[in-house]
Amino acid sequence: MTTCSAPGKVYLFGEHAVVYGEPAIPCAIERRARVTAEPRNDGRVRVEANDLSLDGFTVSWGDSVEDRPDIDVPTQLVEAGMGYVDEAVGQARDAADAPDAGFDITIESDIPLGAGLGSSAAVVVAGIDAGTRSLGVELPPGEVADRAYRAEYAVQDGQASRADTFCSAMGGAVRVEGEDRRTIDAPELPFVVGYDGGAGDTGELVSGVRALREEYGFAADTVTAIGDVVRRGTEVLRGADPSGEPAPDLLAELGRLMDFDHGLLSALGVSSRSLDAMVWAAREADAYGAKLTGAGGGGCIVALDDTGGTETALDYTPGCEATFRAELAADGVRVEES
Numbered sequence: 001m002t003t004c005s006a007p008g009k010v011y012l013f014g015e016h017a018v019v020y021g022e023p024a025i026p027c028a029i030e031r032r033a034r035v036t037a038e039p040r041n042d043g044r045v046r047v048e049a050n051d052l053s054l055d056g057f058t059v060s061w062g063d064s065v066e067d068r069p070d071i072d073v074p075t076q077l078v079e080a081g082m083g084y085v086d087e088a089v090g091q092a093r094d095a096a097d098a099p100d101a102g103f104d105i106t107i108e109s110d111i112p113l114g115a116g117l118g119s120s121a122a123v124v125v126a127g128i129d130a131g132t133r134s135l136g137v138e139l140p141p142g143e144v145a146d147r148a149y150r151a152e153y154a155v156q157d158g159q160a161s162r163a164d165t166f167c168s169a170m171g172g173a174v175r176v177e178g179e180d181r182r183t184i185d186a187p188e189l190p191f192v193v194g195y196d197g198g199a200g201d202t203g204e205l206v207s208g209v210r211a212l213r214e215e216y217g218f219a220a221d222t223v224t225a226i227g228d229v230v231r232r233g234t235e236v237l238r239g240a241d242p243s244g245e246p247a248p249d250l251l252a253e254l255g256r257l258m259d260f261d262h263g264l265l266s267a268l269g270v271s272s273r274s275l276d277a278m279v280w281a282a283r284e285a286d287a288y289g290a291k292l293t294g295a296g297g298g299g300c301i302v303a304l305d306d307t308g309g310t311e312t313a314l315d316y317t318p319g320c321e322a323t324f325r326a327e328l329a330a331d332g333v334r335v336e337e338s
C-alpha cells in the first residue's frame with residue numbers, strides 16, 4: 001500500500017493564455033490531495049472518492065459496467081467525474097509496464113473541486129505516483145508531471161497546458177511557457193483565497209476563450225496581453241530576494257499586474273458576478289491586487305494581502321462561502337506512507 005500526496009495551486013498570473021503558448025506562473029499551495037493505491041491481484045480497479053460528490057452523492061466505482069456508480073446524474077457528468085482517476089490508473093499501468101495491474105484506490109482531498117485550485121492535477125499527480133510506487137516503480141517528479149499532463153490532456157479533449165500538473169508535481173512557484181517549464185525562486189507571497197462555493201467547467205471555459213480568440217483579432221491580442229503581464233511579472237520576481245520578506249513595493253507591483261490580468265480574463269468572458277464581487281471586496285480592503293484563479297466561471301479568487309483586511313472583507317461579502325490564507329507549498333508530490 002502506498003499513499004502519495006500532491007498540492008493544489010493558485011495562479012499568480014497567466015491561466016488560459018498558457019494554453020496557447022504564453023507563459024504562466026502558478027504557485028503550489030498547502031492544500032493537498034492524498035491518493036492511496038493498493039495493488040489487487042485480480043486485475044480489477046476499485047475507487048473510493050469520498051470528496052467527489054455528484055449531486056450530493058459520494059462516489060465509488062469499479063472497472064466493470066455493473067460497477068459504475070448507480071446515481072441519478074447524467075452519465076456524461078459521472079464519466080467526467082471519474083475521468084481523471086481512470087486516466088491516472090492508465091498512466092500508472094503504462095509507467096510500471098503492468099497493463100493488467102489492479103488497484104484499490106482511495107482519494108482524500110482538501111482542495112475544492114472545479115474551483116480553480118487545481119484539484120484535478122493534484123489527484124492525477126498523486127494517483128500516478130502512488131499507483132507506480134505500489135507496483136515497485138519510482139518515477140522522478142518530472143516524469144510524473146509529464147504523465148499527469150497527458151492524463152489531463154486526454155480528459156480535457158486536448159485542451160490543457162502543462163502548468164497545473166507541473167506545479168503540483170514540483171511544488172513551489174513555477175513558470176511554464178509551452179514545453180519550457182521550470183521552478184523559480186519566489187518569496188513567500190501573502191495569498192488570500194476567497195471561494196464562492198461554486199465551480200466552473202474547465203473544458204467549456206477553455207473552449208469559449210478559444211472560440212473568441214479565433215473570431216476576434218482583439219481577443220487574440222488580449223491573450224497576448226496576458227502573456228505580456230506574465231513577462232513583466234517574471235522580471236519583477238527576478239528582482240526579488242527569495243529568502244526574505246517580500247518588500248511592499250514588490251507586492252504593490254505584483255498586485256497591480258494581478259489586477260490587470262483579472263481585467264483581461266474578464267474581457268475573455270471567464271469571470272462571473274461572484275468572482276468579480278470577491279475581487280472588488282479584496283481591492284476595497286486594500287489588498288495589493290486580486291484576480292480569479294484557474295479556469296474561472298465560479299470558484300476561487302486569489303488576493304495579495306499581508307494584513308487581515310481582505311479576509312475580513314471577504315467574510316462579509318455575499319456569495320463568498322469560505323476564505324483562507326494559502327501558504328506556498330515547498331513540496332510537490334511526496335510519499336506519505338508506504
Ligand SMILES: Nc1ncnc2c1ncn2[C@@H]1O[C@H](COP(=O)(O)OP(=O)(O)O)[C@@H](O)[C@H]1O
Pocket residue numbers: 033049050051052080081082083084085107108109112113114115116117118119120121123200201202294295
Ligand atoms: N477528491 C477527488 N476525488 C476524485 N476526483 C476528483 C477529486 N478532486 C477533483 N477530482 C476530479 O477533478 C475534477 C475537477 O477538475 P477541474 O474541473 O479541472 O477543476 P480544478 O482542477 O480547478 O479543481 C473533478 O470533476 C473530478 O473529476
Ligand SMILES: C[C@@](O)(CCOP(=O)(O)O)CC(=O)O
Pocket residue numbers: 014015016017018019114115116117118119120159160161162163164202206293294295296
Ligand atoms: C484555464 C487553464 O489555464 C487552467 C485551469 O485550471 P483549473 O483546472 O481551473 O484549476 C487550463 C490549463 O492550463 O490547462
Ligand SMILES: [Mg+2]
Pocket residue numbers: 118119120121164202
Ligand atoms: Mg483542473
